[in-house]
Amino acid sequence: MMVRGTLKWRQAIALLGLLGGPTLFLGVFFLGPLVIMLIYSWLEPGLYGGVVWNFYHLNYGRIFGWANTRYEQFDPAYLRIFARSIWLALCTVGLSLAICYPAAFWISRQPEWRKNLFIFLITLPFFVSLIVRLFAWVLLLRPTGFINQALMGLGIVDQPLEMIFTGFAVVLGMVYIFIPFMFLPVYASVEKLDMAMVEASFDLGAGRWQTFRRVILPMTLPGVIGGSIIVFIPSLGNFIVPSLLGGAKVMMIGNLIEQQFLSARNWPFGAALSMVVMATVLVLLLVYVRQMTREDRAVAAAPEPTGDMR
Amino acid sequence: MQKSRKTARTSAATSALAMALAVVVAPAAAEGRLNLYNWGDYINPEVLQRFSEEFDVEVTLDTYGTNEEMLAKIQAGATGYDIVFPSVWMHDVMFNLGLLAKTGIGSHPDFKNIDQTFIRAKTDPQAEYCLPYAWGSVGIVYNKKVVDTPIKGWADLFAVAEAGKKVILLDDPRETIGIGHIMNGTSVNSVDEEEVVKATDYIIERIGDVSAFTYDSIPLVQSGDVAAAHWYVGANIFVSQMPDILEYVIPEEGATIYQEDMCVLESAPNRENAIKFLEFYLRPEIAALNVAQQMNGTPNIPALELIPEEIANNETIYPPQEVMERLQIFHDLGEDIRLYAREWRRLKTAAQ
Numbered sequence: 001m002m003v004r005g006t007l008k009w010r011q012a013i014a015l016l017g018l019l020g021g022p023t024l025f026l027g028v029f030f031l032g033p034l035v036i037m038l039i040y041s042w043l044e045p046g047l048y049g050g051v052v053w054n055f056y057h058l059n060y061g062r063i064f065g066w067a068n069t070r071y072e073q074f075d076p077a078y079l080r081i082f083a084r085s086i087w088l089a090l091c092t093v094g095l096s097l098a099i100c101y102p103a104a105f106w107i108s109r110q111p112e113w114r115k116n117l118f119i120f121l122i123t124l125p126f127f128v129s130l131i132v133r134l135f136a137w138v139l140l141l142r143p144t145g146f147i148n149q150a151l152m153g154l155g156i157v158d159q160p161l162e163m164i165f166t167g168f169a170v171v172l173g174m175v176y177i178f179i180p181f182m183f184l185p186v187y188a189s190v191e192k193l194d195m196a197m198v199e200a201s202f203d204l205g206a207g208r209w210q211t212f213r214r215v216i217l218p219m220t221l222p223g224v225i226g227g228s229i230i231v232f233i234p235s236l237g238n239f240i241v242p243s244l245l246g247g248a249k250v251m252m253i254g255n256l257i258e259q260q261f262l263s264a265r266n267w268p269f270g271a272a273l274s275m276v277v278m279a280t281v282l283v284l285l286l287v288y289v290r291q292m293t294r295e296d297r298a299v300a301a302a303p304e305p306t307g308d309m310r
Numbered sequence: 311m312q313k314s315r316k317t318a319r320t321s322a323a324t325s326a327l328a329m330a331l332a333v334v335v336a337p338a339a340a341e342g343r344l345n346l347y348n349w350g351d352y353i354n355p356e357v358l359q360r361f362s363e364e365f366d367v368e369v370t371l372d373t374y375g376t377n378e379e380m381l382a383k384i385q386a387g388a389t390g391y392d393i394v395f396p397s398v399w400m401h402d403v404m405f406n407l408g409l410l411a412k413t414g415i416g417s418h419p420d421f422k423n424i425d426q427t428f429i430r431a432k433t434d435p436q437a438e439y440c441l442p443y444a445w446g447s448v449g450i451v452y453n454k455k456v457v458d459t460p461i462k463g464w465a466d467l468f469a470v471a472e473a474g475k476k477v478i479l480l481d482d483p484r485e486t487i488g489i490g491h492i493m494n495g496t497s498v499n500s501v502d503e504e505e506v507v508k509a510t511d512y513i514i515e516r517i518g519d520v521s522a523f524t525y526d527s528i529p530l531v532q533s534g535d536v537a538a539a540h541w542y543v544g545a546n547i548f549v550s551q552m553p554d555i556l557e558y559v560i561p562e563e564g565a566t567i568y569q570e571d572m573c574v575l576e577s578a579p580n581r582e583n584a585i586k587f588l589e590f591y592l593r594p595e596i597a598a599l600n601v602a603q604q605m606n607g608t609p610n611i612p613a614l615e616l617i618p619e620e621i622a623n624n625e626t627i628y629p630p631q632e633v634m635e636r637l638q639i640f641h642d643l644g645e646d647i648r649l650y651a652r653e654w655r656r657l658k659t660a661a662q
Contacts, residue, residue: 047644048403049382070503071648077659138526142535143476164535165522247522248481251658262378263483264651 034278041271049265059272078256082276085253088167089235092174093228096182099175100227101220104183104190119187122180134173134244141169141245165247173241178234182227189223225288233281253277335359336368344583346371347380347391349570352444354603361590367583384409384575392578393587395570398430399642401440404573405433411574413585415441420592428609430569430639441588442609444600445569446543447637448485449560449626451528456537463561464489467538471519475537478530479513481523483654484640485540485566486513492564498638501646510653514660523658531556542568543627546605550620558626560633567637 041059044052061067065074107118125133140146143160151157163169193216201211239254248255253273260270335358342365346353350373358369372391374380377400384394385407396404404410415421416429416437428442429435452461457470471477479486488498490509500506513520527539528548532555545558572591574584590596597608598616605621607628608614614622621627629637643650 045648048407049378049385071645071652073652075652075655077655081659135526138530142530142533144533144535243481243524244526247478247524249520249522249658251655256655259651259654262376262382263647263654265378265647266651 037271037274040268041275043268045266045268047265049261049267051268056268059269062269063272063276078273081251081256082253085236086280088171088174088250088252089232091171092178092235093182093231095171095175096179096231097186097224097228100179100183100186101190101224104187104223107187108191108193119184122183126180130177130240131244133176134241137169137173137176137245138164141172164245165249167246167250169245170242170250170252173245174235174238177241178231181230181234185227185230186220186223189220189226193219222292225292229285229288232284236281237277333358333371334368335362335371342367342583343580344369344393344587345391345580346393347383348373348393348395350375352395352570352604354600356603357591357596357600360596360599361587364590365583365586367586384577389577390579391575392580392584394573394575395443396573397640398569398571399640401431401571401573402433402642405431405439409576410439411576411578411581411584412438413440413574413588414438415585415588415592418589418592420589423592423594423597423610423612425609425611428569431571432641434571440571440573441591443570443572443591444604445567445607445609447560447626447629448480448540448542448566448568449545449558450538451531451541451545451549451556451558452538453531453534453536453555454557455555456534460557461538461559463559463563464493465563467540467561468516468519470537471516476521476530476535477519478522478524478527478536478539479520480540481525483650486523487650487653487657488566488638488640489513489540492561492566492638498566499641499643501643501649503649506649506653510657514657517657517660543606544604546624546627550605560626560629560637562636564636564638567639569639 040051042055042057044054044056046052058067058069058072062072062074063078067074107115110118138145141164142148143164145164147163148157148160152160197215197219198211201215206214236252237254237257238252239258242248242250242252242255246252257270257273257277260266260273264270333355335355344361344367346358346369348371352373353371358371361367362369374383377397380394380396381400381403384391384404394404401410421437424437424442428445429437430442431440434440450461450464450467452467452470454460456475459466461467461470467477479489484498487506487509490512491498491500491505493512494505494508496502496505496509500509521536527536527541528545530536531539532548532552541558543558545556549556549558572588574581574588578584592610594610594612594616597610597613601608601613601617601621605627608617614628625633
């Protein structure tokens with residue numbers, strides 16, 4: 001008993017040592033700010049930014065429909081902006097997946113040195129400031145920019161295409177930024193895919209489509225979903241791309257929040273909007289985690305191994 | 311609310327990413343220190359150099375992109391800064407928040423150099439706190455090769471837009487709704503709900519013809535991708551580089567004017583040096599040195615004799631009295647700023 005007790009105690013110490021640091025870090029730098037935002041979202045806005053410590057529900061009232069005063073008016077536009085942000089984020093996820101999924105298969109079939117080269121190339125844009133890269137897109141997309149000049153030079157179009165300051169430019173910019181975030185998780189699961197399984201599927205008489213749908217897709221799904229989440233969340237809150245490439249005409253929820261904290265001097269309303277975004281993301285993540293654990297349980301027919309030392 | 315005073319380098323996005331650029335000017339083994347917190351590209355580095363050498367002080371310069379950004383940082387407890395450069399309405403706000411230190415600059419003998427009409431802050435009528443620093447109009451910069459007839463005002467700007475050419479407005483609630491106020495003949499400081507709604511409607515009715523709301527419009531006007539843009543008097547710097555292509559005008563219907571004051575913070579660690587700097591800046595030759603590089607307005611009367619002729623004679627920088635009378639300056643609106651925030655959101659969602 002004594003020995004077991006000490007062992008357990010040692011394990012507990014080791015666990016504390018391993019998890020203590022990250023837990024403290026998350027507590028201070030993640031939970032702390034989150035709690036501040038949650039509290040602020042229920043307070044009255046201060047005159048020059050900041051908050052007044054009075055309970056105030058109209059911040060949410062403006063979003064969900066019960067506010068009606070001079071400054072705080074319900075407006076369905078907030079939910080519309082929110083819905084459009086979700087739509088643009090979904091477009092970003094879809095397009096970047098469509099690019100990364102085939103690319104991951106192709107790269108995973110290359111010899112080792114080439115694989116490493118391509119992965120290096122995909123992460124290469126991180127070496128240059130985001131702002132500089134987005135300004136480069138402004139130069140490419142504008143009417144006298146490279147793309148329009150090339151298309152007109154080739155006689156494909158006679159008038160410059162309207163590309164800059166549109167929703168198209170915003171999605172393009174976000175796909176461009178987030179491709180590495182999609183590629184790396186997708187690649188990690190594609191790389192692990194056992195080709196013997198695919199051969200087995202063919203041997204057992206499955207066609208190409210069936211093999212893809214029943215074997216390849218389920219086995220690479222964790223990477224696809226992981227990548228989609230990592231791309232979806234920052235796309236939803238992005239405000240730099242809409243302000244640079246969308247010309248601030250394409251308003252996303254991130255721009256609305258930024259405006260509340262700066263020019264509108266209304267921190268609580270900005271906090272309330274952030275809370276709504278965060279709640280949406282959390283609900284989506286919870287659904288995903290529940291789905292995953294349910295599948296895991298279905299797969300693992302055997303009872304879970306216990307951690308006890310026997 | 312104006313993001314960039316002089317060039318397009320400090321854009322909305324770069325300030326959002328907090329790319330703080332610190333400049334240090336120091337003679338060898340300087341005795342004292344002075345820390346400035348100013349808009350990006352809003353003071354001639356030579357002015358700092360001269361002060362540093364004469365008073366044996368190490369001068370550092372940090373920059374910000376908006377009044378709100380500066381206030382948020384000071385309110386959050388940033389210490390170490392001695393001098394800030396708020397717009398007049400923000401000067402009032404900071405005074406009300408007790409953030410400014412009394413300097414007595416208004417009773418300095420050299421203060422007679424300053425044109426009294428530039429003592430604009432309501433909370434500081436005797437200039438006991440801050441020194442009027444620089445000013446300029448917010449008008450229209452356009453590409454002469456793209457438009458058929460010269461643009462004279464806002465009506466022409468929107469006519470160009472309606473004819474299918476691209477125009478850009480500032481991504482700033484008060485400046486852009488302000489155009490609607492000017493065209494409707496109401497004050498840009500109106501807090502009458504109906505007037506603000508009508509001013510916003512003026513822009514919304516024309517929003518289909520506006521390509522974008524951004525500060526980063528100069529390169530697009532230069533290349534001709536955009537015919538005209540709502541921009542600051544600092545556009546004259548680019549006009550002087552490309553005089554055949556660009557032109558800056560103060561709209562004939564009226565426009566807004568900005569002015570920044572030089573203020574010492576209550577929390578300034580080097581208050582003595584800060585006051586010395588304010589006094590130093592009262593000298594006509596120093597104010598003129600700044601204007602020569604900044605190409606904006608100075609309230610220092612004798613300095614006007616010393617600035618380069620092409621700047622002094624430029625009527626878009628130093629407009630005649632009758633034009634000055636058509637320029638309006640923003641006041642702090644207190645809580646009513648939220649009325650503008652609400653209408654601004656309505657305007658932006660109408661764009662889609």
